[in-house]
Amino acid sequence: MAETYRHVRSRARALSTVGALAVLTGVALFILGTASARAQNVKKFTFTASRKVVNIGLGLTYNAWTYNGTVPGPLIRVTQGDEVEITLINHTTDAHGLDTHAAQINSDKFIGKLGAKSFTYRFRAEVPGVFDYHCFAPPVLDHVASGMYGMTIVDPKGGWPNGKAQEVMLVEAGIYGTPDARGFIRGDHAKMVAATPDFAIFNGKISNYGPSNPIVIKSGKLVRVFFVNIGPSLLSTFHVMGAVFSTVYRSGNPADAVHNVQSFEVGPGDAAVFEFTPHEPGTYVFLDHNLSRAYKGAMGMFKAVQ
Numbered sequence: 001m002a003e004t005y006r007h008v009r010s011r012a013r014a015l016s017t018v019g020a021l022a023v024l025t026g027v028a029l030f031i032l033g034t035a036s037a038r039a040q041n042v043k044k045f046t047f048t049a050s051r052k053v054v055n056i057g058l059g060l061t062y063n064a065w066t067y068n069g070t071v072p073g074p075l076i077r078v079t080q081g082d083e084v085e086i087t088l089i090n091h092t093t094d095a096h097g098l099d100t101h102a103a104q105i106n107s108d109k110f111i112g113k114l115g116a117k118s119f120t121y122r123f124r125a126e127v128p129g130v131f132d133y134h135c136f137a138p139p140v141l142d143h144v145a146s147g148m149y150g151m152t153i154v155d156p157k158g159g160w161p162n163g164k165a166q167e168v169m170l171v172e173a174g175i176y177g178t179p180d181a182r183g184f185i186r187g188d189h190a191k192m193v194a195a196t197p198d199f200a201i202f203n204g205k206i207s208n209y210g211p212s213n214p215i216v217i218k219s220g221k222l223v224r225v226f227f228v229n230i231g232p233s234l235l236s237t238f239h240v241m242g243a244v245f246s247t248v249y250r251s252g253n254p255a256d257a258v259h260n261v262q263s264f265e266v267g268p269g270d271a272a273v274f275e276f277t278p279h280e281p282g283t284y285v286f287l288d289h290n291l292s293r294a295y296k297g298a299m300g301m302f303k304a305v306q
């Protein structure tokens with residue numbers, strides 16, 4: 001679901017609708033006296049687990065396990081301090097869960113009771129940043145490698161320290177399995193365990209954002225990349241050719257900033273926010289600088305325009 005992560009404006013509209021509903025919900029609870037003394041901004045997200053054959057680029061398809069039929073699953077975006085409600089609906093015969101790393105709650109809540117068709121949990125998004133979310137059903141490795149993952153953004157209460165920026169969301173992961181004669185890939189458990197992906201993907205596709213569909217940015221304007229390395233088992237070293245990151249927030253937390261770095265390592269299940277400014281128009285290739293993975297598909301390009 002590359003488009004979900006790439007087109008910020010349409011997502012912002014959708015989220016503002018969610019936000020408006022959440023505000024209304026919060027007000028209703030307050031009036032009923034069931035909420036805490038101060039009105040809560042409850043943001044609700046519903047996911048449905050399903051198996052689906054997804055297009056992963058280069059004419060290849062993959063028998064994915066998904067949230068809402070897409071890989072990655074839908075973006076969860078809230079503001080620091082929000083009460084967040086997650087519901088997972090599962091009508092399949094497989095067990096599934098949903099763990100967002102932004103939540104600080106008993107991890108039993110991330111998976112429903114055996115056989116339950118749905119479950120719901122709440123948490124308060126207290127720490128700002130960008131977070132992995134993923135399935136929590138065993139074997140977790142297989143569920144994550146099969147596509148059950150996504151990104152959570154918790155925007156800082158007071159906004160991002162460097163103000164507005166062009167936003168880009170990138171989720172890096174791997175595909176484990178050899179294509180058959182028709183280009184269909186069935187997940188290969190042995191390769192998942194050995195941590196030897198056949199392909200590397202940004203936002204669900206191999207060699208995404210190549211010359212035919214670069215991510216267009218404005219020259220001279222700050223770019224903010226929200227980045228999650230799903231892994232599930234390999235470290236990523238994110239780099240943009242022709243740029244030095246003016247700021248990197250480890251885990252996306254503004255309290256953990258480093259400045260003027262060329263690349264930055266993001267472990268599996270971890271995340272970061274990268275800020276840079278393209279100083280002139282043209283192409284800026286971005287990649288996992290573990291070049292084996294860039295070769296396998298974790299490489300794309302920004303096209304900076306005037």
Ligand SMILES: [Cu+2]
Nearest residue numbers: 096135143148
């Ligand atoms: Cu699952």
